[in-house]
Amino acid sequence: MKKALTIMIAMLMVCSMAFAGGSKEVDPEDLTLRMLWWGGDNRHTPTLAALDNYTATTGIKVEGEYAGWDGYYQRIVTQLAGGTAPDLIQIDQPWFSELCSRGEVFAEIDPEIVDLTTFDQGFLDGYCTYEGKVMALPTGVNVNTLLVDRAMLEDAGIDPDIVWTWDNLITEGRKVHDKDPQKYLLQATPDHVKFWFEILMAQIAGGVVGPDKEILFTADQAEQAFDYIQQLYDNGVMPPYQQTSLFYQKMYEDPNWINGNYAAVWSWVSSMERDMGQRDLDTTQFPVMENAVDTGVLMRPSQLYVVSSTSDSVTETLKLLDYMVNDETAAEILGTARGIPSSSKALAVLEEANILDALTVKATNEGIAQAGAPQSTWQMNSEVIDAMQQVIDEFGYGRLTPREAAETMISSLESTLARL
Amino acid sequence: MKNKTLKKYEGYAYIGIWLLGFFTLQLAPLVTSFWYSFTDFEMIGGADFINIRNYIDIFHDPDFLLSLKVTFAYVLIAVPGKIIFALIVALILAQKLRGINLFRTLYYIPSILGGSVAISVLWRYLFMEGGVVNNLLSVIGIQGPNWLGDPKFALGTISLVTIWQFGSSMLLFLAGIKQIPTTYYEAAEIDGATKLRKFFSITLPELSPIVLFNVVMQMINAFQEFTPAYVITQGGPLRSTYLYGLMLYETGFEFFHMGYASALSWILFAIIMVFTILIFKFSELHVHYGDD
DSSP, X not given: OHHHHHHHHHHHHHHHHHHOOOOOOOOGGGOEEEEEEEOOHHHHHHHHHHHHHHHHHHOOEXXXXXXXXXXXXXXXXXXXXXXXXXXXXXXXXXXXXXXXXXXXXXXXXXXXXXXXXXSOHHHHHXXXXXXXXXXXXXXXXXXXXXXXXXXHHHXXXXXXXOOOOHXXXXXXXXXXXXXXXXXXXXXXXXXXXXXXXXXXXXXHHSOSBOTTSOBOOOHHHHHHHHHHHHHHHHTXXXXXXXXXXXXXXXXXXXXXXXTTOEXXXXXXXXXXXXXXTTOOOEEXXXXXXXXXXXXXXXXXXXXXXXXXXXXXXXXXHHHHHHXXXXXXXXXXXXXXXXXEESSHHHHHHHHHHTOXXXXXXXXXXXXXXXXOOOOOTTTTOHHHHHHHHHHHHHHHTTSSXXXXXXXXXXXXXXXXXXXX | OHXXXXXXXXXXXXXXXXXXXXXXXXIHHHHHHHHHTTBOOOSSSOOOBOTTHHHHHHHTOHHHHHHHHHHHHHHHHHXXXXXXXXXXXXXXXXXXXXTHHHHHHHHHHHHHHTTOHXXXXXXXXXXXXXXXXXXXXXXXXXXXXOTTTSTTTHHHHHHHHHHHOOHHHHHHHHHHHHHSOHHHHHHHHHTTOOHHHHIIIIIHHXXXXXXXXXXXXXXXXXXXXXXXXXXXXXXXXXXXXXXXXXXXXXXXXXXXXHHHHHHHHHHHHHHHHHHHHHHHHHHHHHOOOTTO
């Protein structure tokens, strides 16, 4: 029996050695790089084509690993923890500092290999730098947009070219519901109510949580925001909270949205196509109050490319990264699969080839014109978001008055932030 | 001699592959998670030993108490619901009717589909406000509630998904019913027993070992339930479906507090263990085995 156990332990050791990976430079000829991203077919197909082209020109094999959004974050965290992460990884911008803070998981982007001059320095400083080192590159520019159904507005007697203000959002917006009790102006699932709360807080107080973990607003200011959201419900501008709560984080699956019972929705340009589905929609700008501290309209990289620090060849992966963001052929193949490219070189190629989608360009320009300051990493922290969402849920279900919601929001954020 | 040694270890070779899987995929994670439950492990980066702090924190965590309450409510609805439903259907399907095998197969289908994501999505559309169920109810003049959007109804509606997957319990009951000697019923008939009397005095006592088995298995599953609450309601509305499994997932795989989540799992393990022992103790009085 003892002998059998010894054999077993030896077998286990052999196995664990076989699985253990380390950072080592491999001969390019034997090298197979792995790249991981999430998306739909409109991203998978061009990305795979671009990778094929890279293999054809350089001889370096690249395996594309692609998935949907669900479980993607869990997947990369597990792979990073286990040392099995792909060489080149697409991540979402809010994860960047959280992942960097957990140790040396990403390699520094070497400006000798990747041309960084094609990127806006502010974008690199604001979103891609951790402790003074550039550790990521933006894939494209992403901004908030307000999708609107012009035909529905016209039907309700609203000028489709209306410039939205916080006042006319109520006075005009209610016309949609007044005309047809099934219909509402603004689709707002619980997560969207949170987005609107954040926009209001940015305009009233400059944000929710600041870079030093401080709460940026007073109870009176939050009450003002909740009061306003209450008016949106009372006037039938937004559908009742209970009606949309089932589609939390899945706004686009709501049959009421798909079938055109709601006329407008907050969105990101990068997910605009998914949110629109089969509907024919236009984009417009957000209401901004006079004397607003900030606009609350967000602009950030669509996604980031990072290089795993455990890559078999960081050098070769950086070359691949440079190809993905700066190469002219790659730019043409990739098109706007990751939004409007941030690299000026890639953007020039698309402009020249005239393959930019008009609505995407319009929405991006509208967003950039309105863009405010980025949210702090604390405000984007998953536990902070969860805490905010819980208070908004209780408010949405009528368990809290605007005043109570404001006070609970502060106490709940305080205890969450203290824990982090 | 050589041959003898070989023979001695031949058996290990046969079970070697299974053992390898057991050690690497089951025992190793089990032991590791026990160790992690005493650390502040967060997936990436090291794990520092923090003694029983996770366990102390958990008992002061309002989310823990809330999810425990929701889970107990769920177990109390879903387990008896499923077993009673399975038993009723098994009694019907035990009749000698034409084409009965077809019905037996049909009733088992929901269990094959299982608690998959697709089914959960389907249930969302069935029970949403203005969904199929409420439309059907409105035909007979009933204004259905917002099944999944109202905190009062959501947990019950989620439990229905579980109850609906009664197939495997039903099959066990069916097999058990077939085992009961018909002579018992014939004797009862002669004594003039009613159908109800026959059920409570013959069928149920004879089936009691199967009831026990089903209760234990279903309870273990129900305590660990995750998919419907995650896919259909995400724990809402107002955390009315915030099951323990959901809290575990959120802590471990959304916030990556793996140490804390490991401690949560071991507490769940202890809870399930205690209830299983209690049920077995209780069963000594009420379960009749054929050879007693």
